[in-house]
Amino acid sequence: MKKAYKKVDFPTEKIRKFLEPGPIVLVSSRWEGKENIMTMGWHTVLEFSPSLVGCMITAENHSFDMIEKSGECVINIPTVDLIDEIIGIGNSSGADTDKFNKFGLTAEKASIIKAPLIKECFANYECKLVDKQLLSKYNFFIFEVVKAHVATSSKYPKTVHYLGEGIFMVSGRHIAFPEKFKPENL
Amino acid sequence: MKKAYKKVDFPTEKIRKFLEPGPIVLVSSRWEGKENIMTMGWHTVLEFSPSLVGCMITAENHSFDMIEKSGECVINIPTVDLIDEIIGIGNSSGADTDKFNKFGLTAEKASIIKAPLIKECFANYECKLVDKQLLSKYNFFIFEVVKAHVATSSKYPKTVHYLGEGIFMVSGRHIAFPEKFKPENL
Incomplete structure (x- = not known):
């Protein structure tokens, strides 16, 4: 039985808290009535407000077109209990697989966009x-996070961070050293 | 006494191994005879070969101009033993501080570029x-890693990953699950 996190709204200007440490994420998308999920490790925060994130998604991915055409996606942050799903999703294609069904994940309605949230993240x-200007040259998408939902169950999620060659860091x-920071740098 | 890592050449197409997990890095630069260091958390791998990395560097940083004008920098990956230096470097400015001197770090000659390596990383x-095309709008630099040096002392460095608010994940x-990956996805 997978975890079903209870979540609350989270300020979009603070989403770096869970993304800047560099976890593997699951990106969900929806286009022409079909939903898909991909595993992604190449992303960076770009700005606090508006809340911008840059992501490199290989053009061969089935998700690439779905995200480009719909202009939307959800960045879902999974924890280590989903390691089999993270690997399985990264090693199958939405072209021939319904990944929500195959991996037993729940597509939940988002608040603002049409792409689904993954409930178990x-x-x-x-x-x-x-911004699509780096899409053709680098497959680099720039997204604005327009709404964030974060679990209340723990302060720090047990995330996984990919090194390549099948190896993850947990x-x-x-x-914490807040006293050593200038207030404007916190 | 700080660690002085013995390093060997590392294939540039494999540098994601230490960068994709998302550690805080120290970026060193050199311009007009002066050297500087900044702390950076917003970066992503963009391509294996050529080995490309994208980095967001706030324009207010003293390093921004040095890197733009020299067209070079070194991305140094520190370990948790350097946490005081990581925080101190991020909370001071190269405009009025010689950071190599103040933080007791050693500037080592690079192989290909003029910016210095940090020996203790x-x-x-x-x-x-x-590529500078996203510089004016997003302060986003695209670098090619032209040479990589990695320590031989341990398989996995004890890196730090920033969450904001003075908090780091170690x-x-x-x-490892290489058997669950398709060979082309490893």
């Missing part, structure tokens, strides 16, 4: 595609 | 700026 960031302990 | 990626255990 710790956090869900609803994204609109705002997030470890947390250390 | 686990890995050093020599970078050339190859990299935890590693798990």
